[in-house]
Amino acid sequence: MKKQILRIASCLLISSTILLACNKDDNNMPVGSELYQRLGGNAGITKVVDDGVAIVVADPQLAPYFAITIQSQERVDALKANIVDLLGQTVGGPEVYTGLSMKAAHVGMGIEDDDFTQFLVDFTQALQDNGVSPEDQATIGAALESFRVDIVE
Template identity: 30%
Template structure:
């Protein structure tokens, strides 16, 4: 009996102390990609840079993206001096992209836009355009 009580006490003690023996690295969850990108603010900065780069690329002499992005550019900027037909279209695209990346990287954001097939339907994006 004495021996059994000693074994139970040792077992209980080892279980109790082993729960305190874990290092912070073992207990702290790894940061998500969302966290590592700088959360919403960091993702928005990345998306804003991408939008600026695409806009700049469409203004180059040999633009590979102008053809597929022309409807967006025309809607936002107007055509031949006409007023823009949808001046907020680019802002909606940007916001949807931030939400999409925020959700895909493990953050709390929720993408509410169209699925990718529907969003790109009719654009006839070529492999070269996709690779830019």
């Protein structure tokens, strides 16, 4: 009986340690820092974001949303810097995103489901253009997908 209780207790201890470890990974490194390295770190992500923003603002479906933004290079640069931080942080890099929440940043823009999907298509194109593997494209796509609920109105 005593042995059985000990066995159950050690099982519980092991399970909760595993659960805690998983939780920690989820909170600190949502997708993993190996992905950050494969993307080429901050320089690689900056290149993807440069290309992605260029594709998005030239996309006839999305361009109207950025009509005011593209009038100021400073504003475009600030947007890119924020997206680099957000993406870097999302893939487990050392970047710290300090911009607005996704809800606050997009509130009142009237962004529709189709627009969000198109934004992901354009950014995936930028990932592909920069040699990111289909597996990593899918991982990043899934991470960005989680913002849909806060951005679409």
